[in-house]
Structures are given as structure tokens and as C-alpha cells.
Amino acid sequence: MDGKVILVGAGPGDPGLLTEKGKKAIAQAEVVVYDRLVSPAILSLMPESAEQIDVGKEASHHKVPQHQINQILLEKAQAGKRVVRLKGGDPFLFGRGGEELELLSEAGIPFEVVPGVTSALSVPAYAGIPVTHRDFCSSLHIITGHAKAGAKLTIDFEALKRTGGTLVFLMGVTALPAICQGLLDAGMEAEMPAAVIERGTTPRQRKLISTLGALPQAAAEAKIESPAIIVVGKVCTLSEKFDWFDALPLKGREIVVTRPRERMGALSEKLRALGAAVTEYPCIETVERVENPALDQAMDRLAQYRYLVFTSPAGPEIFMKRLLARGQDARALAGLKIAAIGPKTAHVLMRFGLKADLVPAVYDSDHLAEAMAEVAGPVLLCRASRGSDALPKIFSAKGIPFDDIPCYDTRYETPDAAAILPLLARDTLVTFTSASTVEGFVKSLRDVDLSHVLGVCIGEKTAEKARGYGIAVRVAREATIESLINCIKEV
Numbered sequence: 001m002d003g004k005v006i007l008v009g010a011g012p013g014d015p016g017l018l019t020e021k022g023k024k025a026i027a028q029a030e031v032v033v034y035d036r037l038v039s040p041a042i043l044s045l046m047p048e049s050a051e052q053i054d055v056g057k058e059a060s061h062h063k064v065p066q067h068q069i070n071q072i073l074l075e076k077a078q079a080g081k082r083v084v085r086l087k088g089g090d091p092f093l094f095g096r097g098g099e100e101l102e103l104l105s106e107a108g109i110p111f112e113v114v115p116g117v118t119s120a121l122s123v124p125a126y127a128g129i130p131v132t133h134r135d136f137c138s139s140l141h142i143i144t145g146h147a148k149a150g151a152k153l154t155i156d157f158e159a160l161k162r163t164g165g166t167l168v169f170l171m172g173v174t175a176l177p178a179i180c181q182g183l184l185d186a187g188m189e190a191e192m193p194a195a196v197i198e199r200g201t202t203p204r205q206r207k208l209i210s211t212l213g214a215l216p217q218a219a220a221e222a223k224i225e226s227p228a229i230i231v232v233g234k235v236c237t238l239s240e241k242f243d244w245f246d247a248l249p250l251k252g253r254e255i256v257v258t259r260p261r262e263r264m265g266a267l268s269e270k271l272r273a274l275g276a277a278v279t280e281y282p283c284i285e286t287v288e289r290v291e292n293p294a295l296d297q298a299m300d301r302l303a304q305y306r307y308l309v310f311t312s313p314a315g316p317e318i319f320m321k322r323l324l325a326r327g328q329d330a331r332a333l334a335g336l337k338i339a340a341i342g343p344k345t346a347h348v349l350m351r352f353g354l355k356a357d358l359v360p361a362v363y364d365s366d367h368l369a370e371a372m373a374e375v376a377g378p379v380l381l382c383r384a385s386r387g388s389d390a391l392p393k394i395f396s397a398k399g400i401p402f403d404d405i406p407c408y409d410t411r412y413e414t415p416d417a418a419a420i421l422p423l424l425a426r427d428t429l430v431t432f433t434s435a436s437t438v439e440g441f442v443k444s445l446r447d448v449d450l451s452h453v454l455g456v457c458i459g460e461k462t463a464e465k466a467r468g469y470g471i472a473v474r475v476a477r478e479a480t481i482e483s484l485i486n487c488i489k490e491v
Contacts, residue, residue: 009116
């Protein structure tokens with residue numbers, strides 16, 4: 001197999017700004033070579049089988065020198081690997097992408113470039129600054145504020161002043177005083193609006209709106225750090241009027257998501273869209289039972305059941321997968337009524353062309369049991385091996401015949417606790433969508449004091465489990481992701 005290098009721009013920080021083409025390239029990579037500023041959410045898209053190489057570059061400190069990075073790309077491609085070089089922003093805008101391709105080109109290695117959203121445009125946009133506006137400017141100029149080690153800035157400040165356009169300086173935090181002084185010496189007025197934006201497009205974004213003359217001192221007092229960009233121009237006066245990002249209801253709020261890896265995406269995306277800083281910390285995983293003779297036997301006699309019951313979205317997914325693998329389809333369920341614990345489970349059923357006949361008004365096991373108290377059996381209960389005892393209890397009490405068959409196991413993951421311990425010391429919320437996520441979370445932390453943790457729980461059963469470990473809780477009004485998010489907003 002011939003090797004290939006794909007140069008992918010990861011964008012400025014917000015994972016939602018990664019292009020679809022970039023996402024596809026990462027998903028198909030055999031080797032990923034990535035920089036420091038690539039967000040954890042984007043890094044999580046890397047295949048587990050891929051070799052992952054961190055070459056994280058920081059200002060004045062390159063963990064792996066550029067010439068070594070170039071050599072890594074060459075050697076991995078020569079070994080026949082599909083290599084993704086993952087860079088923050090756009091690889092061809094002060095990203096040294098051209099330097100990395102030179103060696104590949106000389107060696108005859110095939111390569112491709114996937115452009116990324118540049119911070120020069122996106123970061124001002126997230127700060128409410130349109131870099132062009134007919135009432136303020138007619139041009140935009142993007143300048144690097146970074147020079148080679150030991151070299152001085154070589155910027156024609158007089159030419160920049162004459163343009164009258166918006167100036168965007170990338171990688172210029174260290175050189176901020178020199179940049180501002182250079183423009184002042186070139187004749188730009190000290191009252192010219194200017195801004196510096198730190199960690200742009202991320203929940204930890206900070207912006208400072210000032211004037212050209214006052215910006216260096218203001219940035220020093222605010223302790224602005226890299227990564228940050230500098231914007232100089234009259235368009236900066238629009239920042240307060242157009243500030244949409246800082247107005248998001250969860251802007252900057254630290255939230256830990258503990259759902260299973262395969263199900264956390266929807267919740268994480270919704271929280272990020274509201275401005276939250278999300279740390280994904282999957283504490284459980286759903287594992288299908290490969291050998292499941294009890295379920296196979298039940299599927300052989302489906303016509304004998306009156307009701308089929310699912311207590312999670314994983315249930316219908318695994319059930320239908322197995323049914324189809326046996327050469328059957330939805331027609332095998334003709335005559336059965338189907339109960340779903342909530343709308344998410346009902347939604348999964350609809351993907352298979354199946355409409356739930358019963359969904360309780362409150363989406364938990366207790367209310368599902370109450371809703372099924374008068375149903376006619378027999379009932380096939382298809383769920384996790386560690387499910388609530390509410391349904392079996394009511395079926396037994398009412399004399400309703402049932403088969404309780406585990407179709408999957410819930411296993412506890414053991415993620416790296418070190419990743420969230422610093423978060424738990426701050427004003428951080430932890431979301432729990434089942435009692436199992438609470439159990440997995442506690443097991444992963446072992447002897448950590450949890451009394452200062454605030455858990456936001458999807459239902460009372462989950463909250464009860466959290467309280468048992470000394471975790472303070474808030475409980476969503478309904479057992480839905482939407483209600484959980486509303487609860488977070490109210491905290």
C-alpha cells in the first residue's frame with residue numbers, strides 16, 4: 001500500500017468548526033501527528049487503532065523541532081501509512097504547512113491539503129467583531145506577530161497604517177507592546193480601537209477591548225496569554241453590539257459528561273452549543289452479549305408474547321441487530337405491542353419502522369412499571385443485565401408472566417481520573433444520566449472526596465444513587481436530555 005499524507009486544518013478551537021472533509025480524514029487515519037492547540041473533542045475523533053503522535057508546539061518551545069516533524073511525516077508515509085497531519089487553524093496561514101510539504105514533494109510522497117477555518121476570521125467573529133464593514137474599512141490584512149528565534153519583527157508598520165484597513169495579528173501576544181508601538185510610531189492615532197482575544201472560539205475565550213495606546217498595559221493587567229490574536233481597527237467598536245458568544249447561557253461553565261462513549265455526543269454537542277466547556281469522561285460502556293441463547297430462544301417464540309419492553313435506547317438497537325442477523329425483520333414482531341421507557345428509546349424504535357404503543361408520562365422504570373400494571377402478558381423484557389427491579393416486582397405482584405432477558409451488559413470504564421481532578425476542584429458540574437454512570441464515576445475516582453461535587457441527574461433513581469455517595473444533586477424535572485440541560489441552566 002502506498003503511503004499518503006493529508007494536511008488537515010483543525011480550525012481555531014471550537015470542534016464544531018472542523019470541516020466535514022477534515023473529520024473524514026481523521027476517521028480514516030492510520031497515523032495522526034497533532035499540535036498542542038487541537039481541541040480534545042477533535043482528538044477524540046482519532047481511531048483507537050491509529051498511532052497518535054503529539055508534537056505539541058508552544059511559543060519559544062518546540063517539543064519536537066519542525067525538521068523532526070517533517071521527517072516523521074516522511075517516514076510514516078514511506079512505511080505505507082495513511083498519515084494525517086493535524087494542525088490548528090489553517091495549515092497554510094502561518095501554519096508552516098508549506099514547509100512540511102516540501103520534503104514530501106521532493107520524496108515523491110502523495111499528499112492532500114484540507115483547509116481549516118482560520119482564527120484570523122473566526123476568533124473576531126466569536127468576539128462580535130466583523131473584520132470588514134463598509135462603514136469602517138475596505139480591506140483586511142493578516143500579519144504574523146511571530147518572528148524566527150533571535151530575530152526582530154520585520155513589519156512595515158507605515159504601509160499597514162496607510163491601508164486604513166482592519167489589521168489582524170496572529171501569534172502576537174509576546175510582541176504586543178512592539179506591535180502597538182510600531183503602529184503608533186507610523187502615525188496611527190493612539191485612540192484607534194483595538195482588541196486582544198484569548199482562546200478564541202472556546203468556552204474559555206476572553207476578550208479585551210481597548211485602544212491602540214492603552215492595549216499593552218490593559219493586556220498585561222488582565223494577564224492575557226497565548227493563544228491570542230490582536231485586532232486593530234474601527235470595527236472593534238462593534239464588539240459589544242454584536243457579542244453573541246459571551247451571551248450564551250452556559251458560556252464558560254465547566255461540565256463533565258459521564259455517558260457511555262457511544263451516546264455522549266448528542267449531550268456534549270448541545271452543551272457546547274450553549275457555550276459550556278465540556279469534558280467527556282465516559283464511565284460506563286454498553287456491551288452486547290455475543291452469546292445469548294436465552295434471547296435466541298425468546299426470538300424463536302415471539303408470537304407467544306403480548307408485549308416487548310425496552311428500558312433504554314441500547315435495547316432496541318441490540319435487539320433489532322440480532323433479529324436481522326438471524327434472517328428476520330420487523331415482520332417477526334407482528335401482533336406484539338411495544339413499550340419504551342421514554343422518547344429517546346421510542347425514537348430508536350422508529351428508526352426500525354416500529355412505533356411504541358406505550359411510553360409513560362414520566363420517563364423512568366417506576367413509572368413504566370405503573371403504566372404496565374394492567375397489561376396482558378406474557379411480557380418480554382429486553383434490557384441490561386443490571387436493570388431496575390421495578391418492572392419484575394410489579395409483574396410478579398400482578399401475576400403477569402414475563403421473561404427478563406439481558407441483551408447487553410453495562411461495564412464500568414476506568415478513564416484517567418487525573419484528567420478531571422483539577423476540574424472537580426473548581427465550580428464544575430457533573431452530569432449523570434443513569435445510576436450506572438454514578439457508579440462508574442465513583443469507582444473511577446476511588447478515594448476522592450465527592451462532597452463538593454454537584455451532580456445534575458436525569459431522574460430520581462439516579463439522584464438517589466448519587467446522594468448515597470455524598471454527592472449534592474439537582475434533578476431534572478423530566479428524564480430527558482432537554483430537561484437535564486434546562487436543569488443545568490438553572491444551577
